Amino acid sequence: MANVGLQFLASAGDADPQSRPLLLLGQLPHLLRVPWSHVRGKLQPRVTEELWQAALGTLNPNPTDSCPLYLNCVAVAALPSRVSRHNSPSAAHFVTRLARTCLPPGTHRCIVMVCERADAFASACALARAFPLFTLRSGAARRAEKRTVTVEFFLVGQDNGPLEVSALQCLTNATEGVRLAARIVDTPCNEMNTDTFLEEIKKVGKDLGIAPTIIRDEELKTRGFGGIYGVGKAAVHPPALAVLSHTPDGATQTIAWVGKGIVYDTGGLSIKGKTTMPGMKRDCGGAAAILGAFRAAVKQGFKDNLHAVFCLAENSVGPNSTRPDDIHLLYSGKTVEINNTDAEGRLVLADGVSYACKDLGADIILDMATLTGAQGIATGKYHAAVLTNSAEWEAACVKSGRKCGDLVHPLVYCPELHFSEFTSAVADMKNSVADRDNSPSSCAGLFIASHIGFDWPGVWVHLDIAAPVHAGERATGFGVALLLALFGRASEDPLLNLVSPLGGEEDPPEGDTERDSKRRRLV
Secondary structure, eight states: OTTEEEEEESOOOOOOTTTSOEEEEEEHHHHTTSOHHHHHHHHTTTSOHHHHHHHHHHOOOSSOEEEEEETTTEEEEEEOSOOOTTSOTTOHHHHHHHHHHHSOOOSEEEEEEEEEGGGHHHHHHHHHHTSOOOOOOHHHHHOOSOEEEEEEEEEESSSOSOOOHHHHHHHHHHHHHHHHHHHHHHSOTTTSSHHHHHHHHHHHHHHHTOOOEEEETHHHHHTTOHHHHHHHTTSSSOOEEEEEEEOOTTOOOEEEEEEEEEEEEOOTTSOOOTTTSTTGGGGGHHHHHHHHHHHHHHHTTOOSEEEEEEEEEEEOOSTTOOOTTOEEEOTTSOEEEOSOTTOOHHHHHHHHHHHHHHTSOOSEEEEEEOOOTHHHHHTTTTOEEEEESOHHHHHHHHHHHHHHSOOEEEOOOOHHHHGGGGOOSSSSEESSOSOTTSOHHHHHHHHHHTTTOTTOSSEEEEEEOTTTTEETTEEOOTTHHHHHHHTGGGSOOHHHHHHSTTTTOOOOOTTSOHHHHHHHTTO
């Protein structure tokens, strides 16, 4: 699947399914609304109308079902007809699963995705997850011919015309972002070290006409980035803070996305065990998602100032490793006593959000990270955890997640009860909690927030994506679709507007205070 090109077309055209294998995918009520005249050219001469109708009659999704129509060339698959309130109406996770298992093999294949317009964005991103880019299997290198999957949307319900060229371009940019993020996360650290990650950032910057700002190695120490420097100073490839900045004319607010980019996490001297260390190449998932989302957002005409801040380091073991009991001075000016070198993500992000606040003047700061293993216990494998100082943005994250398929569920935000877990006798705070049974995912997020201040007047959003960043042994590209949807109102693209938390609603009335308008503009 790694050498697969994914393209979205208004019409995939007609073809004999023996030469172009086909999957028809959608909820059963939607599949029943597809006229034979629309699929006839894609199914004949192998599948007759009677066989097509008979196949639909045999489908009994619980929660899904599928039926082959002709040998191993054509299949129809049904998604769940209903989902619970904490799931996406698009049934995005099942879209990915059925695309992986039911799409017939072949060099040039086609998927007809049957859904409502409101679910097209989530469905496209879900399909992208079924075709990961990274592989080092020897057979893939010998395969000269690139394989393609063409996706055609058949829209049902209201506003059911064909997707416009602009919508198809939006889906292309979004899915390229998802696959970029997944490729970075899937790539092991012997190839995706901090040097390589910086090259990925530079490549995106060149594509967008943006020169990145990079602060690296000893300069981090000199300029006071004690968190990033302290975590990465023992590695062969030095740590870095990198920033891509999009500053269009007419921007009225400044947004910063801050990503945790730990390219590998051994745990440092508080070293992980042999069963918990494998998979730690994925600890850069937050930074990877922000890179993919930034690329797509700028290509879709983001209207406000947008800064992508990447906190890159390898948490390695060596003579220069940070020790438990060391005290670091972070960019916020606060001192941190290290009591767990495996709680490193919050240290690099603390520097990142401080930089976004002090140097970039951000009104809205969102950090994204594979921060805590406890997130998977708190909100599960499929839902990221959100912690924020704004009830409005908490609701917006949940709503955006349902619309785009990157599901989100809130954590407890209560610094007056939880932040005392970090009390230190010799520094402003420790970096790990005293009681690991007291909402550790919330506490980890609060550590980050403390470095911009709990009384900071802007919007702060923390997204812990530790569990949904992967499904099994493959990265999901989680976070790209979520960021594009959450900030969809910052784009003029109708499809992103549709999946934004406001949907098609009007902007809030004028007359609110400046701070309130900044809080509400995008949600």
